Amino acid sequence: MPKNMPAVVQFEMKKGAVELRDMAVPEIGDQEVLLRVRGVGVCGSDVHQYHNTQSWSVRVPVILGHEFCGEIAAVGKAVKGFHEGDRVASETAAEIDLDCPLTRQGMYNLDPSRRGFGYDLNGAMAEYVKVPSRLLHRIPKNVPFEVAAMTEPCCVAYQATVVNARIRPGDTAIVIGPGPIGLLCATMARLSGAGRVILAGITRDQGRMDIGLKAGATHAVDTQKEDMKAVLAGFGDGLGADVIIDSTGASVSLKNALDWVRPAGHISKVGWGPQPMDFSMDPLVKKAVTLQGSFSHTWAVWERVLSMLGTGQLDPRPYLSKLSKIDGWKDCFDGMHGGGYIKAVLTP
Numbered sequence: 001m002p003k004n005m006p007a008v009v010q011f012e013m014k015k016g017a018v019e020l021r022d023m024a025v026p027e028i029g030d031q032e033v034l035l036r037v038r039g040v041g042v043c044g045s046d047v048h049q050y051h052n053t054q055s056w057s058v059r060v061p062v063i064l065g066h067e068f069c070g071e072i073a074a075v076g077k078a079v080k081g082f083h084e085g086d087r088v089a090s091e092t093a094a095e096i097d098l099d100c101p102l103t104r105q106g107m108y109n110l111d112p113s114r115r116g117f118g119y120d121l122n123g124a125m126a127e128y129v130k131v132p133s134r135l136l137h138r139i140p141k142n143v144p145f146e147v148a149a150m151t152e153p154c155c156v157a158y159q160a161t162v163v164n165a166r167i168r169p170g171d172t173a174i175v176i177g178p179g180p181i182g183l184l185c186a187t188m189a190r191l192s193g194a195g196r197v198i199l200a201g202i203t204r205d206q207g208r209m210d211i212g213l214k215a216g217a218t219h220a221v222d223t224q225k226e227d228m229k230a231v232l233a234g235f236g237d238g239l240g241a242d243v244i245i246d247s248t249g250a251s252v253s254l255k256n257a258l259d260w261v262r263p264a265g266h267i268s269k270v271g272w273g274p275q276p277m278d279f280s281m282d283p284l285v286k287k288a289v290t291l292q293g294s295f296s297h298t299w300a301v302w303e304r305v306l307s308m309l310g311t312g313q314l315d316p317r318p319y320l321s322k323l324s325k326i327d328g329w330k331d332c333f334d335g336m337h338g339g340g341y342i343k344a345v346l347t348p
């Protein structure tokens with residue numbers, strides 16, 4: 001086992017303060033495993049931290065990366081059921097309070113004391129990361145590491161689209177914001193039985209929406225050129241979308257969602273941004289719409305998503321734009337920031 005390893009580290013709270021640094025290989029506790037990282041996805045949140053535009057607190061210096069998988073290289077004394085060499089993917093709630101009432105109800109994703117990889121605790125953009133064994137899930141044999149590294153964003157999409165929305169066969173669903181999460185939500189909406197899945201984006205999103213059309217979405221609407229209300233008027237009874245998933249970071253897109261949703265419809269909001277809203281929520285009342293937030297994911301969602309990857313029911317590969325060694329991290333971050341890459345995965 002080497003003593004040191006190269007890692008992508010955010011070292012200060014200022015713009016651009018991320019670099020490849022030599023860091024110590026972590027030492028594991030009794031309940032932890034040491035994971036040899038084989039794939040780690042670049043998340044929009046990693047890019048925000050690179051630009052110091054995040055709206056959460058970061059404990060620097062910290063190794064970035066929370067979307068990861070790998071092989072177990074060492075196992076803590078008290079770990080049961082996992083062994084050296086096992087191929088696993090890891091959840092993201094690195095630290096939780098096991099006695100928190102939410103944790104006891106299985107909703108540890110909402111535990112207020114939850115601390116995550118890549119901002120509070122060292123993440124996986126390195127050769128090794130230490131992981132509590134309660135976070136681990138086995139990767140099906142036929143799923144390669146670069147696909148398993150996309151399990152986490154698939155789980156975010158599953159939570160927002162399946163757990164926190166209610167889609168029935170034949171529904172019309174709109175996904176606002178064709179970033180990686182939005183595109184995966186469109187795929188999940190189609191898998192949930194939606195008859196029409198409409199991606200809503202702006203002109204510069206066209207390339208990504210075209211890829212979404214090959215991976216689940218049935219329609220793409222450029223809202224700078226086309227009127228969504230007119231599009232919806234041509235579908236079914238014309239009263240609007242049954243379900244809307246808002247995956248943008250702009251608060252104002254909720255205004256559109258309220259405009260496009262049908263009476264008694266459902267909005268699931270998974271994108272977040274700090275801007276205050278300056279519009280009336282009256283349509284929510286008048287249309288008796290359900291508005292539901294969605295954050296992170298839980299154990300059962302991970303098992304289902306990995307099962308879907310194993311059977312081939314879910315294939316996120318159309319959204320994997322770039323596979324790169326760790327020293328290519330900057331190109332991956334810049335490519336995701338500029339919108340040229342949907343999802344980049346590093347293979348440390």
Ligand SMILES: [Zn+2]
Binds near residue numbers: 044045066067
């Ligand atoms: Zn993420």
